[in-house]
Amino acid sequence: MDFAVIGTAAAEALTLASFIGIGGGVLLGYIVGVIPGLSRSVAISIAIPMTFYMSPYIAISFLIGLSKGTAAGSAVSAILLNAPGEASSAATALDGYPMAKQGKPKTALQVGLIASVMGDILATIILIFVAIPFARVALLFGPYEMAAILAFALVFIAGLSGGSIFKGLAAGGLGIILGTVGLDNQTGLPRLTFGYTELMDGMPLIAVAIGTLALSEMFIQSEKLRYERGTMSVAMKKDPNDRITWPIFKSILPTILRGTGVGTFVGALPGLGPSVGSFMSYGMTVKASKDPDSFGKGNPKGIAAAESADNAVIPAALIPLFGLGIPGNVSAALLIGAFAIHGITVGPLLLRDSPELLYSIFAGMILASVIMLALGWFGLQFFAQITRVPPHVVIPIVIFFCLAGMMLQGYGTFGLIILMGFALLGYLMKKFDYSFVTFLVAFIITPMLELNLRQSIILSRGNWAILLDRPIALFFIACTAVALIALIYRTFQTDKAAAGAPVSE
Amino acid sequence: MKTTFAAILGATMLTAPIAYADDWPTRPLTMVIGFAPGGSTDIQGRVLANVMEQYLGQPVNVVNQPGGGSAVAFTRLMNVEPDGYTFLFGGTTALTFTPIITPVEYEIDDFEYLASVALGQNAIVTSAEQPFTTFDEIIEYGRENQMTYAQQTPLDEAIIGAIAEQEGLDLAIVPTGGGGGMAPLVLGREVDFAYSGGTHAQYTPTGEMVVAAFMSAERSPFYPEVPTLMELGYDFAIEDYRSIIVPQGVPEDVKDRLISAAEFASESETFINITEGNTFFPVVFIGQEEMETSVRRIRAATEEVMAE
Numbered sequence: 001m002d003f004a005v006i007g008t009a010a011a012e013a014l015t016l017a018s019f020i021g022i023g024g025g026v027l028l029g030y031i032v033g034v035i036p037g038l039s040r041s042v043a044i045s046i047a048i049p050m051t052f053y054m055s056p057y058i059a060i061s062f063l064i065g066l067s068k069g070t071a072a073g074s075a076v077s078a079i080l081l082n083a084p085g086e087a088s089s090a091a092t093a094l095d096g097y098p099m100a101k102q103g104k105p106k107t108a109l110q111v112g113l114i115a116s117v118m119g120d121i122l123a124t125i126i127l128i129f130v131a132i133p134f135a136r137v138a139l140l141f142g143p144y145e146m147a148a149i150l151a152f153a154l155v156f157i158a159g160l161s162g163g164s165i166f167k168g169l170a171a172g173g174l175g176i177i178l179g180t181v182g183l184d185n186q187t188g189l190p191r192l193t194f195g196y197t198e199l200m201d202g203m204p205l206i207a208v209a210i211g212t213l214a215l216s217e218m219f220i221q222s223e224k225l226r227y228e229r230g231t232m233s234v235a236m237k238k239d240p241n242d243r244i245t246w247p248i249f250k251s252i253l254p255t256i257l258r259g260t261g262v263g264t265f266v267g268a269l270p271g272l273g274p275s276v277g278s279f280m281s282y283g284m285t286v287k288a289s290k291d292p293d294s295f296g297k298g299n300p301k302g303i304a305a306a307e308s309a310d311n312a313v314i315p316a317a318l319i320p321l322f323g324l325g326i327p328g329n330v331s332a333a334l335l336i337g338a339f340a341i342h343g344i345t346v347g348p349l350l351l352r353d354s355p356e357l358l359y360s361i362f363a364g365m366i367l368a369s370v371i372m373l374a375l376g377w378f379g380l381q382f383f384a385q386i387t388r389v390p391p392h393v394v395i396p397i398v399i400f401f402c403l404a405g406m407m408l409q410g411y412g413t414f415g416l417i418i419l420m421g422f423a424l425l426g427y428l429m430k431k432f433d434y435s436f437v438t439f440l441v442a443f444i445i446t447p448m449l450e451l452n453l454r455q456s457i458i459l460s461r462g463n464w465a466i467l468l469d470r471p472i473a474l475f476f477i478a479c480t481a482v483a484l485i486a487l488i489y490r491t492f493q494t495d496k497a498a499a500g501a502p503v504s505e
Numbered sequence: 506m507k508t509t510f511a512a513i514l515g516a517t518m519l520t521a522p523i524a525y526a527d528d529w530p531t532r533p534l535t536m537v538i539g540f541a542p543g544g545s546t547d548i549q550g551r552v553l554a555n556v557m558e559q560y561l562g563q564p565v566n567v568v569n570q571p572g573g574g575s576a577v578a579f580t581r582l583m584n585v586e587p588d589g590y591t592f593l594f595g596g597t598t599a600l601t602f603t604p605i606i607t608p609v610e611y612e613i614d615d616f617e618y619l620a621s622v623a624l625g626q627n628a629i630v631t632s633a634e635q636p637f638t639t640f641d642e643i644i645e646y647g648r649e650n651q652m653t654y655a656q657q658t659p660l661d662e663a664i665i666g667a668i669a670e671q672e673g674l675d676l677a678i679v680p681t682g683g684g685g686g687m688a689p690l691v692l693g694r695e696v697d698f699a700y701s702g703g704t705h706a707q708y709t710p711t712g713e714m715v716v717a718a719f720m721s722a723e724r725s726p727f728y729p730e731v732p733t734l735m736e737l738g739y740d741f742a743i744e745d746y747r748s749i750i751v752p753q754g755v756p757e758d759v760k761d762r763l764i765s766a767a768e769f770a771s772e773s774e775t776f777i778n779i780t781e782g783n784t785f786f787p788v789v790f791i792g793q794e795e796m797e798t799s800v801r802r803i804r805a806a807t808e809e810v811m812a813e
Contacts, residue, residue: 045541045569048551139693143679183573186680188606188659197580197609200573270689325707326688333541333685336707340548340783348711410570451686455679459653459695 005355012356013363018058019371022364025062026371029069034383036077036085036214036398037405039206040070044334046408048341056342057357061364063338064314067331068120068368071274071311072376075112076383079303080105082221083214083398087205087440088274088310090213091282094437095295095302102298103242106380110244111300112307113376115256119308120369122260123267123315128362131268131316132351135323140472141269143455148476149269150449154442155483157279160286161435165491171429171439178203179446185454198414206409208443211422212429212436215402218395219427225391252304255285259308266309267316273329274313275444279437281309315365321346322358529762530590533564537582537593539575544684545703545784549623549747550594552779556770561762574658575599576609583611587754589763596625596745601803602660605811613804616750618796619760620767622776623786625745627661627720628731630705631698632691633713640718640737643698647674655681655690655699661720663810664734664741665700671739688714702745706785721745727785741810744803747786748796764793 012018025047032043047066051059071088078084079096092112099108141149158172181192182202193199259281266277285305286295295302317328318335325347327333339346350358386394406419429436460466467474534557538550547569554565570578575595585591600613629640637646646652647669654669656662656678669676679696681687684704690696692713700720708714709728719725719733722742734741749767751760770776771790780786791799 139689142690142693142695183607185682186656186659186662186678188574188603190607195608197573197577200576200607201571270685324688324692325711326692327685330541333544337544337548337551340779341551343779343783345707345710345783347707348713410568451680451682455681455690455695458677458679461651461677 006359009356009359010363012057012360013061013367017055018061018364018367021054021058021062022065022368023371023375025065026069026368026375029066029071030073030372030375030379031069032066033070033073033085034076034386035401035405036081036083037210037402038408039086039209039405040067041330041334042206042405042408043067043070044331044338048334048338051338051341056339056344057360057364059338059342060335060361061368063335064318064361064365065368065371067314068311068365068372071120071314072113072116072307072372074310075116075303075307076109076386077214077398079108079112080386081217081394081398083217085210085214086274087209087213087444088278088313089306090275090437090440091278091306092303092310093213094282094306095297095299098296099298099300099303104298106242107244107248107300108298108303109380109383110377111248111252111303113373113380114244114249115252115259115304115307116311117369117373117376118256119260119263119310119312120315120372121366122257123264123312124362124365124369126264127315127319127322127365131264131319132323135268135319135348138268138270138320138324138326142470143452143459144467144470144473145476146269146271147449147452147456148473148480149272150445150452152476152480152483153272153276153280154445154449155480155487156283157276157441158435158438159483159487159490160279160283161438163433163435165487167434168438171434171436172442175439175442176446178208179443180450182447185451196414198411202447203443204409204411204415204418205444207406207411207415207419208422209440210402210405211419212426212440215399215419215423216426216430216436218399218402219423220430221391222395225395248300252301255301255304256308258284258288259305260312263309263312264316264319267313267328268319270320270326270328271448273444274310275441277313278306278310279441281305322350323348529759530561530563532590533566534561534589535591536565536567537578537591538567538569539571539578539593539595539599541569541571545706545786546595546747548784549776549780549786552776553594553622553767553770556773556776557766559773560766560769573599573607573609574603576603576607579611579616580609582750582752583615585752587752589751589755589759591751592619592763593750594747595750596747597750597800597803598625598658598660598743598745601744601800602658602807602811605804605808606659613800614753616752617755617760617793618746618800619749619751619793620764620771621746621748621789621791621796622767622771623747623780623788624723625721625743625747626703626706626725626786627743627745628701628705628716628725629665629698629718629720629734630687630691630701630708630714631717632694633715634694635697637697638715638717640732640734643717644668644672644674646697647672647676651675651677652698653677653679653696655679655687655696657681657683657687657700657702660743660807660811661700663813664720664739664743667741667810667813668734668739703784703786706783709785725785726787727781742806744799746791746796746799748791760793 032038074085074089075092078089078093082097084090096108262281263277266272282305317332320326321332406415536554540546558565716731720743
């Protein structure tokens with residue numbers, strides 16, 4: 001590493017213009033993140049034209065700051081409103097919302113922010129110093145490995161939801177069926193589109209995520225408002241004890257480190273994305289805990305696990321991008337376009353041809369994390385004012401943003417109908433205790449799993465022995481089997497416990 | 506009916522100033538792109554929009570309408586007001602190929618092909634670490650070994666399938682779900698060779714990926730030593746033009762303004778630098794008359810390939 005280059009790069013990163021550019025990006029991202037219905041990829045694609053007038057370094061740092069901001073901001077609506085704006089913050093709401101309802105909204109927000117920033121900075125450091133030279137490792141994960149990891153993620157995350165295995169299978173099965181809608185990857189023939197051109201690329205993810213997560217929650221809350229007026233909103237009291245303390249920080253630190261590790265791993269593998277990262281991290285934290293029953297009821301570790309992994313995915317998705325030129329996820333793919341518009345081809349050549357630019361971007365990324373911490377910390381008070389607004393004002397506004405976010409996707413009225421359909425589905429699932437997490441994760445994973453499984457079967461020509469040369473795939477297949485057996489065993493145990501005294505026949 | 510009438514009335518009022526062609530456009534335009542942001546069509550489209558803006562004197566807003574390889578965007582375009590304020594930028598395969606296998610609502614004659622500004626680049630690529638680099642070497646290797654190929658469309662699969670049969674190759678063909686999915690498979694040597702619709706521009710400068718042959722009708726000026734399939738003796742070509750397309754019924758003088766804006770852009774240094782320098786698509790301006798015959802000729806040829 002050339003330290004003179006790094007010095008110049010750092011100097012450029014610390015100019016006033018870059019402060020304004022990156023700070024603006026983080027702020028904009030944070031606001032988009034806070035508003036349920038507006039998503040990260042929408043924010044980036046809207047912001048790309050703005051970057052035409054910026055220098056390449058500021059443009060890219062602005063966009064990366066924007067993605068980081070959305071990841072941290074989406075925790076706010078998840079915690080305070082139980083209305084996650086993105087699938088990747090759904091795991092944050094599991095413990096964040098109960099904690100906020102217990103009168104600790106500020107602690108919950110602070111835990112989320114610190115986990116986000118730490119996950120972010122640590123993953124950025126890994127990106128800079130360790131990962132790029134080793135980016136080729138990602139190529140060891142071919143179709144066999146990816147299919148095995150996705151199968152494991154599906155079973156593992158589905159296992160989190162608890163409850164009846166049959167309800168879990170129903171929810172997961174529905175997610176899988178809806179995940180297969182669209183044009184077949186190979187033949188290009190439409191599947192389950194019922195003649196709608198709009199469904200050719202599958203059920204729009206935004207409609208599914210906003211519908212089942214945020215909009216359905218607003219239906220639930222309106223219903224509560226009808227019957228339990230006044231008892232439901234989270235009021236931000238001036239409670240001096242409602243803040244993050246050293247013991248809390250110490251207790252969540254290992255969780256954050258684990259979350260960063262999981263997030264970095266998931267982010268570095270092209271295609272997996274932040275939702276898989278945050279749920280995997282959440283699940284591993286629950287499994288590692290001595291008191292797994294405390295999760296879902298306001299355990300700060302749950303928030304820390306989800307948020308650290310969600311944020312770590314963003315810098316980690318740049319590992320294959322800078323190391324190999326392969327985007328790690330949708331947001332990273334958008335960045336390729338942004339680079340190209342500025343006349344830069346992203347990939348391994350960037351380090352050779354314009355190291356100044358690359359190191360400036362790294363410095364800008366660290367700066368973005370620091371700005372995010374400051375902004376989030378002082379902004380906390382402001383953003384948390386949402387909770388003082390009475391629910392009969394908040395609910396319609398959130399519904400409006402959900403509908404507006406869908407309209408931005410360009411599906412027109414058709415999109416709104418689909419969104420409403422999924423909101424109703426989410427409402428019924430929540431009412432009848434079907435896991436919407438299992439449903440959503442199955443929906444997100446299915447298309448990737450199908451493609452990789454199909455590739456594996458065709459490439460192996462149906463020969464199982466090929467797996468013997470694939471230790472990583474074998475490892476994850478074994479993990480999947482163990483997770484599956486554990487799941488069945490647990491259901492069996494709960495059934496027995498639920499039945500109380502054994503029924504003699 | 507009342508709303509339809511109101512819409513027509515509104516449209517007439519808005520389109521009225523068109524009579525003075527020099528005044529057109531009087532409000533911002535919309536460029537529809539049938540792919541998600543980040544791909545080669547999107548990059549070229551955004552730069553093109555920027556340059557056309559300078560010529561037309563009104564902002565050109567880019568709207569991404571991904572889905573079904575532009576099929577969704579064309580369905581939408583068919584239904585917009587034909588006033589020239591909304592036009593599409595993209596390749597022509599959604600018209601020359603997609604309707605053959607997918608039930609779509611639109612047809613070639615629903616649109617007008619005003620101008621093309623760049624030639625599509627369809628290539629057969631392989632990893633530099635493979636024991637073969639040219640198409641002939643691939644075929645030779647395939648006569649003695651089982652081989653794998655990563656497709657992106659049923660069209661390239663049909664062509665490679667036909668060649669494999671002709672040459673007696675034992676070939677397994679896998680889907681990739683696009684250029685982003687193709688690159689890891691080729692670089693990780695999970696597949697022996699693959700189709701690339703332009704993604705190779707990102708990987709050939711590092712020497713990791715090599716272009717074995719072009720499926721386009723002509724050689725690429727950026728890889729002058731790489732032959733086309735036609736030159737190698739296979740009677741197949743995938744032709745694609747990055748064009749400006751409007752629905753039928755746009756007034757003549759508005760079309761002329763858009764065509765001159767496209768011609769202006771094809772001569773602009775910014776557009777040429779990004780399109781040729783970053784996406785490796787040769788910038789070539791082709792006017793409406795030639796485009797209209799080209800799309801229909803390609804469609805007929807594609808139907809022939811797919812029928813086999």
